[in-house]
Amino acid sequence: MEKIPNNRAWWLVLPVFLLVAFSALIPLMTVVNYSVQDIFGPGQAYYVGTEWFKEVLADERLQDSLIRQFVFSGFVLLIQIPLGIGVALMMPKSGVKGSLCLILIAIPLLIPWNVVGTIWQIFARGDIGLFGWGINQLGIDYNYTGDTLDAWLTVLLMDVWHWTPLVALLCYSGLRAIPEAFYQAAEIDRASKWAVFRYIQLPRLKSVLIIAVLLRFMDSFMIYIEPFVLTGGGPGSSTTFLSQTLTTMAIGQFDLGRAAAFSLIYFLIVLLISWLFFTAITHADKEK
Amino acid sequence: MIAWMNWTPTVVVFFVVIAMILAVMTVYEIVSPCTERKGFLPIETTRGDRLFIGLLSAAYINLTFLAVSDITLWVALAVSVAWLLVLLRWG
Numbered sequence: 419m420e421k422i423p424n425n426r427a428w429w430l431v432l433p434v435f436l437l438v439a440f441s442a443l444i445p446l447m448t449v450v451n452y453s454v455q456d457i458f459g460p461g462q463a464y465y466v467g468t469e470w471f472k473e474v475l476a477d478e479r480l481q482d483s484l485i486r487q488f489v490f491s492g493f494v495l496l497i498q499i500p501l502g503i504g505v506a507l508m509m510p511k512s513g514v515k516g517s518l519c520l521i522l523i524a525i526p527l528l529i530p531w532n533v534v535g536t537i538w539q540i541f542a543r544g545d546i547g548l549f550g551w552g553i554n555q556l557g558i559d560y561n562y563t564g565d566t567l568d569a570w571l572t573v574l575l576m577d578v579w580h581w582t583p584l585v586a587l588l589c590y591s592g593l594r595a596i597p598e599a600f601y602q603a604a605e606i607d608r609a610s611k612w613a614v615f616r617y618i619q620l621p622r623l624k625s626v627l628i629i630a631v632l633l634r635f636m637d638s639f640m641i642y643i644e645p646f647v648l649t650g651g652g653p654g655s656s657t658t659f660l661s662q663t664l665t666t667m668a669i670g671q672f673d674l675g676r677a678a679a680f681s682l683i684y685f686l687i688v689l690l691i692s693w694l695f696f697t698a699i700t701h702a703d704k705e706k
Numbered sequence: 707m708i709a710w711m712n713w714t715p716t717v718v719v720f721f722v723v724i725a726m727i728l729a730v731m732t733v734y735e736i737v738s739p740c741t742e743r744k745g746f747l748p749i750e751t752t753r754g755d756r757l758f759i760g761l762l763s764a765a766y767i768n769l770t771f772l773a774v775s776d777i778t779l780w781v782a783l784a785v786s787v788a789w790l791l792v793l794l795r796w797g
Contacts, residue, residue: 451717452712457712463712471769471772690766697749
């Protein structure tokens with residue numbers, strides 16, 4: 419029987435397209451539109467061209483928070499990816515112990531962001547928080563509301579606590595997908611534990627790890643609620659990351675044009691990095 | 707609706723041009739479907755990939771011009787268009 423090509427089914431996509439246009443495309447276009455105007459209120463908008471972009475690109479406060487953002491995301495990846503792999507390697511392979519580990523590890527992932535922020539805000543306090551009090555009892559001067567380094571360490575620690583489980587779970591599923599025959603072959607060759615990790619487990623984890631890196635990068639790059647609740651961006655502006663700077667600008671100062679220009683630049687950075695990761699993933703799949 | 711949402715002519719032209727590029731590329735694709743190929747870019751790309759790379763780099767070219775110089779953006783636009791054409795042909 420000959421197949422007749424029929425593309426009419428594409429019309430079924432139309433409702434989704436309209437919905438996406440209404441909820442995502444047109445709002446994005448509106449942001450582009452706002453970015454070239456100075457808006458004081460309804461009916462009081464003035465065309466300013468690319469002035470906002472020029473100002474935003476030269477704004478030191480924004481440059482600083484962009485650098486902070488990259489440093490933060492870099493540390494998040496440097497800590498969480500190796501740690502996640504390590505945790506996944508140490509987890510029991512199956513049985514009751516395995517399930518128990520999975521549940522325990524997944525708990526932080528189930529807690530809403532603002533609750534995580536609140537938990538750590540109390541947990542890290544020197545007077546009533548267990549963690550802060552304990553560190554102070556060890557004779558180390560620790561105060562995340564006053565000291566820049568302490569604030570950074572606390573925010574990082576909180577993020578590691580919250581999100582390393584995601585990396586661990588992804589790696590765990592990747593490890594379980596490796597056929598037993600690979601390990602048997604390695605045993606016959608008397609391969610060391612390190613060799614098994616380096617030449618069997620790590621290459622097999624590649625695609626899972628790319629997804630983990632992408633997810634963790636995007637999430638940490640757009641982090642807002644947790645540091646906002648924990649430190650409020652302080653002390654000073656030392657833990658004020660990009661999205662918080664943007665929110666202050668858009669809602670606090672109601673500087674719509676400038677905030678729109680800034681969010682477009684933010685969007686372009688995220689778009690570029692996601693595209694790079696996406697290309698890396700599809701490229702890795704093709705090589706197989 | 708245009709007045710109510712404060713659409714400015716510049717932005718309207720911008721999006722109309724992008725919509726037209728997409729429409730033309732869609733028709734072109736239907737008339738003569740493309741296959742993945744390897745040009746000077748390190749990865750195999752389709753026509754659509756190259757268009758996306760071209761548009762994204764156009765945004766960065768324009769931002770770079772804005773950030774480091776006072777040259778009019780028409781120059782940046784010319785550079786972007788030239789780069790986009792080079793990409794589509796040899797990328």
